[in-house]
Amino acid sequence: MELDKRPPGGGGEGCLVGVVRVPVKIVALIVVLPVRVVWDLLVALGQAARRHVLGPFSVYVLQPLLRGIGRVLAVLLKLVFVWPWVGAWRYLVRPVHAYLLAPAGRMLHAYLLRPLGEALAWVGRGGMRYLLAPLAKAVAWTLWALCMTLFVWPWVGLWRYVLAPVGRGLAWLGGVFHRYVLTPLGQALAWTGAVLHRYLLRPVGLGLYRYVLVPLGQVLVWAWHVAGRIVRAVWRGVRLVGWVLLGWPATQVYRHVLTPVGHVVREVWRTVRSTVREVRAEVRKALFGGPGREPARSRARTLGSTTAVSNTPAPEHSLHEQG
Numbered sequence: 001m002e003l004d005k006r007p008p009g010g011g012g013e014g015c016l017v018g019v020v021r022v023p024v025k026i027v028a029l030i031v032v033l034p035v036r037v038v039w040d041l042l043v044a045l046g047q048a049a050r051r052h053v054l055g056p057f058s059v060y061v062l063q064p065l066l067r068g069i070g071r072v073l074a075v076l077l078k079l080v081f082v083w084p085w086v087g088a089w090r091y092l093v094r095p096v097h098a099y100l101l102a103p104a105g106r107m108l109h110a111y112l113l114r115p116l117g118e119a120l121a122w123v124g125r126g127g128m129r130y131l132l133a134p135l136a137k138a139v140a141w142t143l144w145a146l147c148m149t150l151f152v153w154p155w156v157g158l159w160r161y162v163l164a165p166v167g168r169g170l171a172w173l174g175g176v177f178h179r180y181v182l183t184p185l186g187q188a189l190a191w192t193g194a195v196l197h198r199y200l201l202r203p204v205g206l207g208l209y210r211y212v213l214v215p216l217g218q219v220l221v222w223a224w225h226v227a228g229r230i231v232r233a234v235w236r237g238v239r240l241v242g243w244v245l246l247g248w249p250a251t252q253v254y255r256h257v258l259t260p261v262g263h264v265v266r267e268v269w270r271t272v273r274s275t276v277r278e279v280r281a282e283v284r285k286a287l288f289g290g291p292g293r294e295p296a297r298s299r300a301r302t303l304g305s306t307t308a309v310s311n312t313p314a315p316e317h318s319l320h321e322q323g
Contacts, residue, residue: 029223029226029227032220032223032224032227033223033226033227033230033231036224036227036228036231037227037231037234040231
């Protein structure tokens with residue numbers, strides 16, 4: 001049986017591989033197989049729902065609804081945020097500015113602001129030259145001296161006579177500490193890490209990968225393929241059972257029941273139709289005289305006959321009689 005087949009690989013992995021492989025195989029058959037079956041069913045249901053429900057719903061319901069909502073929102077936004085401001089600008093702000101504010105501003109500038117500005121400029125030129133310029137120079141020199149005294153010279157002295165010597169001393173101590181302490185300590189730690197990696201971590205990692213992870217991955221791959229084969233076999237069995245329970249009986253009923261009944265009904269219908277035509281021809285002959293003539297439409301509908309109604313119709317036989 002396929003369930004007894006072992007995954008590909010060497011046969012001499014050891015006792016540890018056998019102890020790991022048997023529980024993993026049991027868990028894979030208990031967990032992976034139901035997950036695979038449920039996954040296939042969900043994929044089939046999702047494809048059917050996307051093809052027959054979500055696609056038509058999006059095309060015929062959701063898109064027209066969203067377009068209608070978008071048009072309504074556009075009209076509402078224009079009604080609330082565009083048209084009121086456009087109307088206010090067109091019928092209120094622009095007329096007030098054109099006919100009231102602009103003429104008033106031009107008159108105010110021409111008859112008040114421009115003469116006042118010219119007078120102030122003339123006065124300012126004389127005051128700037130003889131009063132404000134010397135006073136500004138004195139104030140600027142005083143502020144410069146005060147700022148230098150408070151914010152520059154103390155910090156320059158502190159940097160030159162305190163911080164710079166202390167920084168040079170600390171740099172010398174840091175160099176000595178790095179050369180005689182940190183460098184030997186780093187070399188010792190690097191040598192210890194290399195030894196641990198070479199003689200402990202690398203052998204343990206290789207053994208774990210070779211004797212645990214590789215067999216575990218092989219068992220999982222094998223279990224996944226076995227689950228797929230089982231699902232395909234179950235599906236073929238379901239199809240066979242469906243054919244035996246539904247398809248084959250329906251085929252037999254159609255072939256041995258419905259087909260003969262249809263032939264019998266067709267022959268009965270042809271006989272009844274031929275009899276009705278003969279009776280109609282005889283009644284027309286009795287009423288109007290002469291050979292009865294069937295209308296063109298009736299002649300066009302006559303199947304299996306190439307003569308007029310007045311002629312004797314060809315005998316019709318059922319399929320059973322022909323057989």
